[in-house]
Amino acid sequence: MDFDVIIIGGSYAGLSAALTLGRATRNVLVIDGGKPCNRQTPHSHNFLTHDGEQPADISATAKTEVLKYPTVKFLDGNANLAKQIAGGFNVGLENGQHFTTRKLLLATGLKDVLPAIKGLAECWAISAIHCPYCHGYEVKNEKIGLLMNGDHAFEMAKTLNLWNKDLTILTNGKSQLTAEHTEKLKSKSITILEDEIVELAHTDGHVKSIIFNNGKHLALKAIYVKPEVSQHVNFNEQLGFELTDMKMIKVDEQQQTTAKGVYAAGDCTTMFRSLSIITAAGTMAAVMINKELISEDF
Known part of the structure; x- marks a missing residue:
């Protein structure tokens, strides 16, 4: 075998795993x-000792640290094939290269599939955001919109009401909120708009207004x-592992598929996409992979 472990994906989970395995x-x-x-995210938050730093700077520092270990190698490219x-x-890579490995770690992230609304992609991760624990403090007490519908809109509005009192749910079409949820939201002065959105007017990704x-x-x-969300590559079909109902890779507490x-x-395994959780998962996966290799060789 060329390698003990191949890690597909060199962001936070992959780098964390590479560090542990290199050591x-x-x-x-x-x-x-x-x-x-x-x-596109300008600053990372809620990640201890790195709060407010640029994500690219954090990962660049991490890569430098990992490369200090001589048994870890990096390769720029896109893997599109994996078979037992x-x-x-x-x-296999898109450029035709192939490598063999005893164990495989997928840290491939996810593709975010956004609604086809003009300006949304440019605002994504800048002012069009997904997580109050990552971004909520920076826009607290501001006028905020929620582009969502149904039960998820209700639960998110309930959560965001801690940070923002001026909330507008944008259902972008007919509301799927129940009568009970609608009444509760209105009692909290949370507006519900069913008008269809045609554009997010913005300046360099910073939304200014919603145009209906x-x-x-x-x-x-x-x-x-x-x-x-969707997986970047259909490795589940190639390797025969399961996905969850949420299209995540199904893993156990040891990160085994x-x-x-x-x-x-x-x-690629969870909707809890904070850097601390992702980094910890990479470490756990690496420890469990190493344990399995030790057991096989002892």
């Missing part, structure tokens, strides 16, 4: 396409969005 003197290859989902072979796995199809405008400081020898960590 365990394992031969590791990290394959990374260089397009993390938070590449005798004693491990064969991993009837010509109305709504000035906002930020807008919370719940995008659909339902396919033997295949582990996963980070955004």
Whole structure:
């Protein structure tokens, strides 16, 4: 085998795992396409000792630390093939390269599939945000929108009411809120708008107003969005492991997938996409991979 472990994905979960495995003197290859989902995010928050730093700076520092360990190698590229072979796995890249490994760790993140609204992609992770624990403090007490509907809109509005009292739910079409939820929201002075959105007017990703199809405008400081998500590559079909109902890679408490020898960590396994949780998952996966290798060799 070329490597003990191949890690597909070199962001926080992958880097954390590489650090742990490098310190365990394992031969590791990290394959990374260089397009993390938070590449537009100006500042990271709620990550101890790094609060307010740029995500790219955190990962660059982490990569420098990991590369101090001589058994860890990085390769820029996109892995698009993984198949089981005798004693491990064969991993292929888009450029035609192939490598073999005893164990495989997927830290591939997720693709955020945003509604097709003009300006939304440019605002994503800047002023179109998804998590109050990551971004809520920076826009507290401001006028905020929620681009969501149904039960999720109600639960998110209830949560955000801690940070913001001026909230508007933008259902972007007919409301799917129950009568009970609607009454409760109105009692908290939370507005519900069913007008269809045609554009987020913004300056360099900072939303200024929501423009509706009837010509109305709504000035906002930020807008919370719940995008659909998908895996970057259909490794589940190639390797035979399961996904959850939420399209996440199904893992146990040791970050093991339902396919033997295949582990996963980070955004691809959970909707709790904070850096601290993702980093911890990478460490856990690495420890469990190393334990499995030790057991096989002892």
